[in-house]
Amino acid sequence: MNLGRQRPLVLDHLRSFEAVARRAGFGAAAEELHVTQSAVSRQIKSLEDELGAPLFTRGTRRVELTQAGQLLLRAITPALGRIDSAVRQIRQLRGRAQVSLSTFPSFASLWLLPRLPTFEKGQPAIDIRISATDRLLELDDPDHDLVLRQIRPEDAPPGAIRLFGEVCTPVIGASLADAIARGAAPPLKSPKDLVDCTLIEMDDDRASSDVLGWPFWLQQRGLSQLEPRRWISVNFTHQQVQTALAGQGVALARLPLIHEALERGDLIEPFGREGRMTSPWAYWQISLNSARPRPELESFVAWLHEAAHETRVAIGEEG
Template sequence: MRKPYDLAPLGDLACFESAARNLSFKQAAQELNVTPAAVSHRIKALESELGQGLFTRQYRGVELTEAGALLFVALQRGFETISDAVVRIRARQDRAGVSLAATTAMSALWLTPRLAAFWKAHPGVAISQIIQDDGTGHGVDLSIHYGDPAREADETRVLFHDRILALGSPEFAAAQGIRDVQDLARAPLIHTQSGTNPYTEWPDWFAAMGIEAPQGPGFYLNSYLISLNAAEDHIGAVLGWEGLLGGSLTSGRLVQLVPDAMASPSPFYLRIHNRASANARLFADWLAAPEA
């Protein structure tokens, strides 16, 4: 029976491609985890199969002959095509599952408590949470962000858009004697500066209250979860989204320090990436529904 492709042994071709790309039998041997003698043996077998030399051997290395260069270009194109196909196939290996990226704080405070309810309704769908505090949302079906959804080229769903409160521990509120916004402006404040997520900060909040800037001491942290922990440890006041921190408010670990609140200038939203599967869209619709 005639072969569909007129090819030399694939192992010899793969060995040649590595040696040609590195212009070194020794480096090819290291890459393929074999000995240089094994590489040389395969190259000689391939040259014998083709009836002509593929390398010019020199004292300090090797160079491709004209035939070798022709074969190398053809193999590179073929291997690149195969590699692209393998990557796409691997990316689809678990399309029943859903991958979702979120910051540490969003995952811990808002997302994880909702997963039990989703799994109860859809037990066959696995959710993989990927922590990405840089806000990139790379390589996933879905990702959660804070900001303007209109900036995204992908489809989005608004998750919540609520009030930003000034929060602190009950002990902190009592010790500082905070009665109004003016008192709060003189109290110690915790600032979260992640460098990647454009969270609303204290100057914006006080500006919305008609106050130019806080005058009290500041504590600067680069993690919102650590900022919340610091507030619960009575170190200072922290800004909190009402929809994000319902558990902390209900438990009494944090309390609203003043009745004033700022409408959040941006929502938390869900980005649906191009690679999103049908199950990912199912989860996106469920997560953005008012009762989720």
């Protein structure tokens, strides 16, 4: 057995390899890494000797990855990114307590961020780092403590905690409601009146769109053939809400995310509670396996559960 081939690869060599691959040249990589070109060449040669395979084909002006090089690059790029992220966090924190979470942009904009001041008031010494992305994270992601996601119960991983369910309801902005009341816009007394309206729809190919969009809502009310006056399609839930607030049409909004706007009168349910539709999807808290138990994380989770309880009450799941 060749014990040398089982040794871990040197991180500096991997850094040099990644830089050469990204910059397509030894000189450019050396400049970026602040070393000599010959030093980079020696590191790549040593790495190739360790692997027993060439990583680049050398051309006159640029280098190209071999099949082995492509395989190695795919493996180390995310790993180096995670290392760099962890180092940045360590340098930035300098002992400060921090909770890091990931959620999708609309949930962050409409539910989480508006409520954070109440947590910050009670816990001013805890920093909150929010990564708003639709990308699903691995459960061993070292950069995050929690993931807040909208998923079906059967897709929830072990240990996930349900925060509240999903309810969809048609809403219009206060300005459009006023225009309807004055007779300056077509009446909106029953679902069939939507034929004279602009419907604000999600341009979304995710699985949830099958039961969270206008087509399903209309089908449930025997109006599957209804064609509105106009459609407006947007990419995100918070854009739907913003468009409705601007008085541009009727949005099929997600009640857990907009119930406070309803309470303020910024949004109106033209069909009242009868227009609401319960969905099999729900909002869940997922704790990542790599998260280290600590007081600041416990404090944030306790606050999160209190805020979720208030939402469950507001949408009629409790109390």
